[in-house]
């Protein structure tokens with residue numbers, strides 16, 4: 001008898017990867033959770049530890065000795081090259097999605113589905129049956145009434161219908177479609193007349209993607225990025241830092257202003273103790289109550305942010321909620337071409353739904369958050385197939401005037417979390433710096449110039465998901481531009497985020513903090529002396545072509561030196577150790593390939609005082625410096641008189657050979 005033995009490899013992907021709230025959960029609970037069925041958990045483990053808040057604060061505070069910088073910004077972010085070969089090697093071209101060739105028989109525009117003329121010309125008269133897809137909790141749908149038509153069908157009872165069509169020539173077509181229903185109740189309860197007096201009277205549209213670092217967004221969605229930053233004048237937040245591991249750990253602070261541990265227990269495996277996530281104070285509730293038509297969409301139902309590990313929604317959370325659509329279509333994916341629903345790329349179905357929502361509710365206040373995972377969650381490159389369609393969506397939103405009164409946010413929850421990229425220092429840093437861009441309508445900039453200036457200023461400040469919550473709340477009740485307070489965990493992006501804000505202030509645990517830490521070093525150290533000499537050399541090279549008027553400088557004194565390094569936690573963080581991500585594994589040894597030194601020096605003649613950062617490549621044993629980043633921190637005054645007029649760029653660096661002209665007597 002032949003016996004076969006199968007080796008079954010089970011890969012468990014902890015998608016929407018749970019949080020790592022540090023040392024917040026006691027070990028006894030943790031190991032019970034891992035080894036016992038939930039019914040046998042010690043009762044004290046059934047809810048989060050009572051003192052979790054204190055424990056988290058302690059964890060955050062453990063980073064409080066991190067930062068002391070001679071420059072103005074407490075949080076210095078690493079300068080991460082988009083084309084760094086160490087990372088860039090993971091990126092490659094992806095061919096466009098190829099769906100079926102035949103055009104769809106039924107297209108949806110706004111609230112109306114139409115059987116296309118083209119299909120009728122090809123197949124003769126077509127009869128389509130539209131069957132309601134109705135929500136039945138967060139994990140099931142019910143089939144409702146069916147209506148047949150030969151030309152158009154208006155959505156009234158639901159946003160989602162399964163359509164089956166038969167043509168005169170015997171051909172058939174079927175699909176599940178999404179549109180924005182004409183809903184009398186929504187019409188009665190929403191409208192600009194219902195929004196608060198002190199609101200900014202703007203829509204809010206946030207389009208999110210899973211697992212895209214800021215740099216990967218730039219690498220994989222270049223057309224969208226260019227349009228967003230150049231055509232729309234979007235502000236890309238360079239210091240936007242994650243506050244935990246995984247999707248819920250970013251989305252909860254954004255949508256509720258709180259961490260999972262500060263919210264009621266909703267973890268599925270806690271059985272009766274777990275409530276539905278409706279108990280969370282979602283920000284869209286405030287908008288729903290104040291005249292807004294709300295929408296929340298997420299495309300990957302099997303790893304839903306609020307359904308994978310958590311209990312999901314009982315009552316429908318927002319006016320438009322796409323989960324029933326995905327519950328029907330997700331199991332059918334294999335019947336369609338890869339990444340398509342019939343002839344339409346699946347990401348475009350979501351983009352079209354957003355567009356339909358904006359169109360149907362054009363004259364009503366809108367609050368929408370959509371989150372796409374399918375293309376970006378498990379792959380570095382695949383999201384690039386959506387670049388043209390995302391660009392087209394944004395272009396049409398602009399051209400149709402939607403962006404005239406909408407705050408548009410493009411964001412991602414965190415960077416890529418794959419081992420290959422995580423094993424590099426830049427990969428780790430990129431993971432902690434996801435994409436966040438804000439596009440403000442011109443009317444807002446005109447009405448609130450200081451708030452708009454603050455957003456611009458905050459581009460280089462340390463920001464976190466916690467800040468988005470008060471930002472959205474500001475739209476509903478606008479308090480004007482303010483000075484943010486470091487004591488506040490979340491600071492509206494319309495307020496000025498203090499330059500002194502550190503990860504500790506922002507409630508970011510040290511191993512998530514991408515800010516670099518200045519470590520002062522003794523000025524006698526060899527490397528520092530070399531860095532200082534390198535700086536003087538660069539300055540001399542810069543003025544060399546004008547040596548006839550500018551003197552060569554020599555190092556006079558080295559006043560201060562520091563080394564800019566990632567936090568120890570970041571270098572040591574390897575992965576989560578448990579299903580909820582409460583225990584970090586801090587055993588990694590990430591190698592550092594570059595060190596940034598900062599030196600403050602004086603040069604002679606003239607005792608100019610310079611402060612500069614120099615990047616030292618360990619591999620090449622060389623220093624480099626960007627001349628733009630060299631600051632002259634004392635007055636050059638008359639010393640630079642010979643270049644004042646025509647050689648602007650040399651003012652900081654030139655000590656003129658000729659003495660300054662004597663003052664003229666008047």
Ligand SMILES: [Zn+2]
Nearest residue numbers: 210246247413
């Ligand atoms: Zn995620």
